[in-house]
Amino acid sequence: MEQIMEYLPFLIPLLAVEMILAAAALVHVLKHKNYRFGNRAMWVAIVLLVEIIGPILYFTMGRSDD
Amino acid sequence: MKGYHAFVKKEWMESLRTYRALLLPAVFFLFGMMSPLAAKLMPDIFSGMNMEGVTITVPTPTAIDAYAQLFKNLTQMGIVVLLLVFSGMLSGEIAKGTLIPILTKGLSRNTVILAKYTVSLALWTVSLAVSCASAYGYTSYLFRNAQVEHLLFSVFCLWLFGALLLAFILLAGALVRGGFGGLILTAAFIGILLLANLFPAAEKWNPVSLAAKNMQIIAGTVAVGAMMPAVCLTLAAAVLCLVLSMAVFRKTIL
Numbered sequence: 001m002e003q004i005m006e007y008l009p010f011l012i013p014l015l016a017v018e019m020i021l022a023a024a025a026l027v028h029v030l031k032h033k034n035y036r037f038g039n040r041a042m043w044v045a046i047v048l049l050v051e052i053i054g055p056i057l058y059f060t061m062g063r064s065d066d
Numbered sequence: 067m068k069g070y071h072a073f074v075k076k077e078w079m080e081s082l083r084t085y086r087a088l089l090l091p092a093v094f095f096l097f098g099m100m101s102p103l104a105a106k107l108m109p110d111i112f113s114g115m116n117m118e119g120v121t122i123t124v125p126t127p128t129a130i131d132a133y134a135q136l137f138k139n140l141t142q143m144g145i146v147v148l149l150l151v152f153s154g155m156l157s158g159e160i161a162k163g164t165l166i167p168i169l170t171k172g173l174s175r176n177t178v179i180l181a182k183y184t185v186s187l188a189l190w191t192v193s194l195a196v197s198c199a200s201a202y203g204y205t206s207y208l209f210r211n212a213q214v215e216h217l218l219f220s221v222f223c224l225w226l227f228g229a230l231l232l233a234f235i236l237l238a239g240a241l242v243r244g245g246f247g248g249l250i251l252t253a254a255f256i257g258i259l260l261l262a263n264l265f266p267a268a269e270k271w272n273p274v275s276l277a278a279k280n281m282q283i284i285a286g287t288v289a290v291g292a293m294m295p296a297v298c299l300t301l302a303a304a305v306l307c308l309v310l311s312m313a314v315f316r317k318t319i320l
Contacts, residue, residue, distance in 0.1 A: 007103075009204070009207060010099060010103055010204070013095075013099060013200075014096070014099065017092050017095060017096060020088070020092065021088070021089075021092055024085060024088060025085075028085070052093075052096065055089075056089060056093065059084070059085045059089055060089075060150055060151070063084075063085075065162065
């Protein structure tokens with residue numbers, strides 16, 4: 001417990017950034033029908049389960065241009 | 067001037083809609099936060115590894131190690147992220163053909179280049195600042211004697227290198243057709259700079275040393291004055307890239 005308290009200043013911002021990215025990506029995935037590849041279920045899983053990298057992958061590679 | 071304002075606004079909207087304006091600062095903030103933490107935890111990580119009698123002794127980390135981690139992350143992953151996010155800013159729009167309507171309505175092509183450069187440079191500046199501010203904050207939190215010398219100059223060097231890359235991306239986008247051409251050309255440009263660094267005579271002037279000597283600047287083994295040739299050359303090269311890309315883009319057939 002003490003160790004967790006020590007790293008709280010790291011965990012809170014880390015979680016916050018993770019949440020913001022995941023939420024932004026999830027909204028985008030659900031609002032759009034077409035992706036450059038893959039389908040909706042795949043991108044929802046990637047965005048929610050792969051922390052930080054998932055949303056980045058979605059916005060740089062998965063998001064279609066329309 | 068009016069066209070410039072309008073196009074800057076359009077570029078900014080595009081950055082928001084494509085989530086560039088969110089991704090870049092977020093990723094760079096994480097770099098800035100994780101680097102001091104990685105430096106601090108390094109001895110624990112090594113002692114946690116049980117390697118059959120082999121003991122690795124790691125000296126107690128200091129603030130210098132935290133910044134070493136930071137600049138390692140920023141100059142490698144950071145530059146890669148910057149390239150990936152911005153590589154399509156001109157070539158992508160040429161490929162999609164979305165520039166044609168505004169250009170036929172009288173927006174000058176120079177304005178397109180300048181506005182794109184303004185917005186991308188602003189985003190890069192903010193991201194780097196966020197990264198360094200968080201690194202500085204967490205380093206002060208984790209380490210005593212967090213003061214290091216010439217930190218700002220060291221960051222400025224990296225910033226200037228990024229500014230050159232952004233200018234080159236625009237030039238590459240005007241030169242090569244297709245979405246990925248610009249990315250490949252810019253990667254080749256960095257490759258050539260890295261190769262040129264093999265010659266000791268070129269090292270002093272090479273822009274890439276701005277992203278390679280950051281730690282030596284902080285540690286004090288490289289004097290600020292010794293970086294000046296590279297700083298001047300990079301500044302000139304960035305301006306040259308911008309002027310060239312405007313000249314090339316004026317003749318690009320859309």
